[in-house]
Amino acid sequence: MDSNPTVPIGLSTASVWPRPAAHAFQLAAELGYDGVEVMVWADPISQDVGALDRLAQRYGVPVLAVHSPCLLITQRVWSPDPVDRLRRSVVVARQLSARTVVVHPPFRWQRRYAEGFADLVGELEADGDVEVAVENMFPVRPLGRDRAVRVSAFRPSIDPTDVGFAHYTLDLSHTAAAGVDALELAKRMGGGLTHVHLADGSGAAKDEHLVPGRGNQPCAQVCEALVRDGFAGQVVLEVNTRRARGADERAEMLAEALLFARLHLRPGR
DSSP, X not given: OTTSOOOOEEEEGGGGTTSOHHHHHHHHXXXXXXEEEEEOSSSGGGGOHHHHHHHHHHHTOOEEEEEOSOSGGGTTSSOSOHHHHHHHHXXXXXXXXXXXXXEOOOBTTOHHHXXXXXXXXXXXXXXXXXXXXXXXXOOBOOTTSOTTOOBOOBSSOSOGGGTOOSOEEEEHHHHHHHTOOHHHHHHXXXXXXXXXXXXXXXXXXXXXXXXXXXXXXXXHHHHHHHHHTTOOSXXXXXXXXXXXXXXXXXXXHHHHHHHHHHHHTOTTO
């Protein structure tokens, strides 16, 4: 299918943590990424739409997506109310001309948020200018429990296709941690699959975000299937570089990740 357009490949600002978001814009420009996904968290720049817009203009790297602050460590970023956080994420995406907001399913203890979550997502997508892409997650081991005991922290489950949404984010590090077949999950997401977090995992019961090709996930097959099926969304590298021994090794890891994505997302492959 040589007529397929090239899939945009972005760099998540989470990939440079603990460095600030500005470093991700710089690396994305230097390495040749098509844009960035902004993970909104404690970094003040990630919360500041004006600062993000200036970085995008300075480096010539657009913001492709905004990851809503829905991690455990970001429960008070912008607002303690998860509804407000998601609404603001959509507003920021519009201001930055980003097409996608990535969001996790509600935590189990967010009962009121969970009860209205599907309707809220539908409402926020009503204008059609921003896609709210709900991400697949993975179970966790409760503190003090047997290592074999794993439970979902999300309501109703780790799999957003159990509810059904218009748009999904497929995260391959999360499929590894969950022991889920990534290709089958992509099929269940179907035409709603609009955003991919490309990373790898070994199958360990933790979220590893390895460079694609360094784990056991079908990263290449997923990418090739996207092209074959005429995928019109975005692919974002969300890679853990915390153990990089300095800036050069971090850049090498992210260059390797980009090369992997370019190779396997090449039209006509």
